Amino acid sequence: MKLSAKSRYALASLVKMALVHESQPTITVLEIAEELEISKIYLERIFSELRRGEVVGSIKGSQGGYYLTRAPKEITLYDILHSVEPALFSENDATVDKTSQNIERALVEMVYTPMKEGLAKMLTNISLADITLEAQGEEGNYMYYL
Structure with a gap:
């Protein structure tokens, strides 16, 4: 499965926010x-969609910025992707409903519905905190011996 640049940038930005969440409530x-070397204009559009999806909120003014609307452990991968890629979770259009209802029914029952339910289940089981924890592990909590 290949995620769009929009989804990847949304995820990376939110992980960045979660990494500084405790010390810097708005960013x-x-x-x-x-910091992430992403186009500011493109990122503004992404954050507009994340705001509509209630993943982030915003405060205007000189001390303003964006903030996570919930703790990172309460924001799921499903919440994020559903905000920026709603078409990914939409119902499929009928394919051959007019010419072969049996094939259409089989596709819905055996392919479309299980894929949608499986994807939703997997994405709701991964939180922003889970991804952030993994990201922190790579930046190192190194122990040096002298």
Whole structure:
């Protein structure tokens, strides 16, 4: 499965937010864009969709920025992807319903519905905190011996 650039940038940005969540409750799109080397304009559009999906909120003004609407452990991968890629979770259009209802029914029952349910289940079992924890592990909690 290949995620769009929009989904990948949304995920990376939210992991960045979660990494600094405790020490920095709000963060600007400019800060994220510069640190992750993502277009600020593109990131603003993504954050607009994340805001509509209630994954992030915003505060205006000089001390403003975006904040996570819930703790990272309460935000699932499903919440994030559903905000930026709603078509991924939409119902499929009928394929051959007019010419062969049996084939259409079989496709819905054996392919479309199980795929949609399986994807939703898997994505709801992964939280932003899980991804953040994995990201922290690579940055190192190194122990040095002298």
